[in-house]
Amino acid sequence: VSGLDRGAVVAAAGRLAGLVHRTPVLRSDALDAIAGARLWLKCENLQRIGAFKARGALHAVGRLDPEARARGVITYSSGNHAQAVALAARHHGVAADIAMPEDAPAVKVAAVRALGARIVFAGRTSPERRRAALDIQARTGGVIVEPFDDADIIAGQGTATLELLEQVAEAGTALDAILVPVGGGGLVAGACLAAEGTGAAVIAVEPVGCDALHRSLAAGALVDVEPGPTLADGLKPTRIGELPFAVIRPRIAGSVVVDDGDIGRALVHLLLAAKVLAEPSGAAALSAALRGALPGSPRHVGVIVSGGNVAPELVSELLQKYAEHRGDA
């Protein structure tokens, strides 16, 4: 893809300096013992708005010219991208309209509203939300900030992996592999760009039944999925984005699929051993490491913990279900 390379991620990191947290990379002997590898946990659950999505949105909105900014931004999301665009709009002094599902959790609606965005409730499915966003655009001429199928979003999300590589290098080590969760493919596309030429193999992680990338790589072309039920509500795309797929396909080293048991156990292990809270989507990449048997048997493994916005009831439920299996020390 023309112009979308490692340099684009490095440029995005420069533009984002001071706007996003340089999130910590945590280590845990207890998790290493389970994984049989040395894990480097890039904690984007400790990022602004609790997820890596702040990176792409702040980058993409920041790249708009004054004329586009005057017309405002629009997006559609049931999750972290909504909060990320609201944050980016507030930071850059731009109006934001956000289409959210009618059944969005009150806490997510309140968070977007607290960031100053206008909310339009639109059905319960992603196509309904997208239609609502297009309706707003027809009226305002605003710019739609896509959740993943956009070069500035991909470059912005890639900065998480770029930082991880830098932080591991500062610790005197190099990564053999990086595990990245996949929704629409923006984060993993950015990771592929950031890791290019470093020797770190990027491995995609998807929930079983929502493995749009896994199937598309096998088919050699984009494949639609009807996402099955999963704890990882942020990893349920019907299709990988075209631009992300064009970036990922020639660069990805492998792809693995995990189930709800893997994810729930990983969330609980991460909480009790490493003391940080991930949402299920954010624990998915770790779950692949803890299950072991990664392609290529990497020794030093980067893990993107992508977000931490989770309902307290679910945390409580998962603790009750999986805490007896914990291996912290």
Next chain:
Amino acid sequence: VSGLDRGAVVAAAGRLAGLVHRTPVLRSDALDAIAGARLWLKCENLQRIGAFKARGALHAVGRLDPEARARGVITYSSGNHAQAVALAARHHGVAADIAMPEDAPAVKVAAVRALGARIVFAGRTSPERRRAALDIQARTGGVIVEPFDDADIIAGQGTATLELLEQVAEAGTALDAILVPVGGGGLVAGACLAAEGTGAAVIAVEPVGCDALHRSLAAGALVDVEPGPTLADGLKPTRIGELPFAVIRPRIAGSVVVDDGDIGRALVHLLLAAKVLAEPSGAAALSAALRGALPGSPRHVGVIVSGGNVAPELVSELLQKYAEHRGDA
């Protein structure tokens, strides 16, 4: 106290470089909004063994001469100090005997054992454990690593505050106050030394009914307490250590008392807004900030989150009790 000054903490930090994590300092807009101040959370729950105690133990055991090391180390603890001494002994290649209560949670016993220490079970009270430690010492001639009443322990614990001050300075700011939880006084004594001359006021935080420091400061001399029930099981001393009190008394700026409701709410807010897990003792200092009305109305407030080792059942229970009060965004 002769020789126990800021320089002793700086020297300890040099000796501990590479042995302990330089734990991250986290920020949360949501917590700031509740506190009415800018909070800088020093996350010692992300330290090795999940608590700041690793600092003092690694420092004190590392300072022993070869002859003392050959005789081994001994300690008595029901909590994080046991794991810290076991870790330090393993690191420095020294044998460790640790007196723990008969009713110690299995997970804590397993953690100490996994670090290679020998365990002696001794009654259920601190005096019984101390007697068991003295019995071992009579037999082996080993060195007792005190939990707080020791200059090397105090200097080691002070390195947490020293790092916090450095990390906030790197962010271009200076702290007005630092909130520190108090058990036997080792951590807060180290904080007083580290903060000396920086302009940051050290404020002690204790659970109601366990306020040995608060009462001793009021009396102008060490006062014994019969600790009442508290969620914060790490903050239940019967008395502040003599050496810590001598350090604290002329340097402390203030002292506040918090209750179980404050602590439980702070633990849940920290988990849901900042995405990190503290044990109740580790959330105590934050609870004072979230309650507001701190002495001197500081604007930039450092908070020592001292540890994160907590039973999963309690986390689940506190989430069910307090999660509706959360203010994350």
